[in-house]
Every structure is written in C-alpha cells, then in structure tokens.
Amino acid sequence: MKLPASNAAVCAAALLPVASATIYYAGVAQSGGEFGVWSATSTKGTGLPGRFGVDYQFISTAGVDTMTDQNKVNLHRVAFLLERMCPPSYGLGAKFNETHFDYYKQAINYITKTKGAYAILDPHNYMRYNDPSSQPMSGSVIGNSSDPTAATTAQFGEFWGELARRFADNEKVIFGLMNEPHDMPSALLVANLQAAIDGIRKAGAKNLIIAPGNSWTGGHSWTQGGAEASSNWLQKLVDPAGNLAIDIHEYLDVDFSGSHAACQQDPATNLANVTAWLREHKLKAFITEFGGSNTTSCTTMLNGILDYMAQNDEYIGWTAWAAGPFWGSNSPCCTDSKQWGSLEPGSKAADGGPSLYDTVWLPVIQKKVPAKLQWRGMASVKGGRLEEKPQKH
Structure with missing residues (x-):
C-alpha cells in the first residue's frame, strides 16, 4: 500500500499532446523482495534477513514469462531491501x-x-536504512x-558504485x-x-x-512545497554520461x-x-508506479494516464503497480483494503474470483502496451529501435 504524497491537487491545465511522443519501455513493478519485515509493534530487526522463498521472493518466473511472452511487456521493476543486500551488521556500503x-x-x-526484457533495480527504502519494520516511516534518513x-x-x-559494478556489463539493467x-x-x-x-x-x-524527487516522488506535487519542491532541485x-531520467509516481485516488x-x-x-x-x-521521465481498481472511474483515468504518457514525449516508459509472487489474494493498491488480488498473472481474489490482472491489466492496461517497444541495446533516455517482441533472444 502506498502512502499519500500530498492532499493537494495540481490545478494547471493539461499540456497539448506532442505528436512525436514514443514509449520505449512498458511493463509492471515486481513487488515481493521487500516483503517479510513488517512489525505491528515496530520491532527493529523483524524479518531480517528473512527466508528467501518463504518470507520474500523477487519474481515468479512463470509470472514474468506470461507478462513478457504473452502480454509483450519489455520492462520489470524489481524491488529489494537495502537491509538484506547490506545487512545492518555490515552497514550500508560496498x-x-x-x-x-x-x-x-x-x-x-x-x-x-x-526473457530479453529490461529491469529496473529498485531499492524499496524511501531513502531510509537500518529499520524497515514500519516502512515507509521507520529507519534513519x-x-x-x-x-x-x-x-x-x-x-x-559506495553502495551504488558496487551494485553498478556488478551489473555494468548488462545493458538491459536500469x-x-x-x-x-x-x-x-x-x-x-x-x-x-x-x-x-x-x-x-x-x-x-x-x-x-x-x-526520484522528494514528497514520495509524486508527479502532482512536483512543484509544490515552496523552496523544498522537487522542481527546485532535481534539475x-x-x-557525465548523459543517461539520466526522472522517476515519477502518480496514483489516481483522492489523496494520491x-x-x-x-x-x-x-x-x-x-x-x-x-x-x-x-x-x-x-x-525525460518514467512513471514507475500508478494503478487503479476495476471501477468505471478508474478505467477512464487509467486510460487517461497511459494516453497522456503516450502523447507527451517527456515520458519514455512506465511500470504499473504491482505484480509479484507473494501477494496472494491481497491487493497492492486501489481497493480500500479489499482482497481483489494483484496484477500477478494467475492470481485470484479472496473469493476465488478474478484478480486485478483479469479485471484491470487485461481489459485496460494491456490495450495500452505499445505493439512496438525497444527490445535490443542499452536502455537510454534517447530510446532505441522499436520492434515487436522477437520470438527468441
């Protein structure tokens, strides 16, 4: 569940569409690598390091297969916890x-x-480290x-230098x-x-x-907050490599x-x-979290945000929130805590009915996945050659 970035809406008029806009990367956030540490009593150290495959897991290969091969997405954002990669006994670093x-x-x-797709490495830590027991509020900034x-x-x-060194030879890592x-x-x-x-x-x-920006990197609040507004800082x-984009989140409910x-x-x-x-x-920017329920209003607004990105060439990619192997019948967003399942292929709601994959991804988001995306070469703010998903990589 995501917390409010702001309670105020931006009241500016929409920008005119740009004819040359192109989405190069489109897909889904894979949430599960950050699971297993929540504590109702905010007990520091809960769930660390955790049992892989029991308390947390990064992806389901079957789910990635479906999303990549059948749904033709070329991007997965994969969450992890800093405290598992760099245990507090070590300290954050290399x-x-x-x-x-x-x-x-x-x-x-x-x-x-x-699978030949692209992957965003996602330290899911809210710029905090040492205590994820009550994320997103716990831990030291x-x-x-x-x-x-x-x-x-x-x-x-130092942490990012070491992680980058280990993936520097993989041009499909973001x-x-x-x-x-x-x-x-x-x-x-x-x-x-x-x-x-x-x-x-x-x-x-x-x-x-x-x-990302500050204030939960909310697109709607980017210019809000006076001197602290992200719009005063991120530029x-x-x-030096000229390969930097902005990471934005944007939810569609009353408090974002x-x-x-x-x-x-x-x-x-x-x-x-x-x-x-x-x-x-x-x-350029990615919107790496957005989502909605299976209501009529959300169908309209999900179409709206996907069309908006496709019409404005500042946006080159997106990942919807969220799939992942450990959601079960729980929902990652947009359900007033009702158990309607997730965007994970094959998941079900608590009553055994269709999940958000069936009621939101397939009928709404899937239709906006471009037929041609970038499948080869380094991910770049300039994009690359567009093509339909190759049969083999």
Missing part, C-alpha cells in the same frame, strides 16, 4: 550479503538475459548528520536510485542522488539511471495514496506542471 545478492542477480538475469545511527551520503554512493524519498530536506536528497550517480559512473557503468543533478478504490484525480491535470518542468529542463 559489502554485500553475497547469498542474497545472488538470488537478486538470478531474478534480474532471468528478466534480462533469459540516509545522510542525516544529526542522527548517529544514519548511513552517510558517502556510504550510499538503476532506479531509490523508491519514494519523503520528509527530508531536498538538498540532502539531491546530495544523496548525486553521490549515487557519481558512484555508478566511477564504476564504469553507462546504464540508464532514474532519479541540479549532473550525469493508491489505497482507495475510487479514482478521483485527473492525471492530465495533475501531471501538467511536472511535464512542463521536464520540458523546460529537457529531461
């Missing part, structure tokens, strides 16, 4: 739990090398010098620097992100990087949380300001 890393690498290689338990900005850069930073100074956010970019490039990796990032079944927020209106900002600074 020393990894190698067993855990190997499980993650197997998932990424399956997506990219076996990375780089907070007033918190003696916090990992440093330099350690965050580095998503952090999931939904929030409630922190934007200057610190940018310092952390720049340290990660510098670490990645120093490691020799030329892969596409996507960087300051410098990538992705927790309610009713869709009430018009995406074209709410994305207008961030799109204008992207255009002003000549930046």
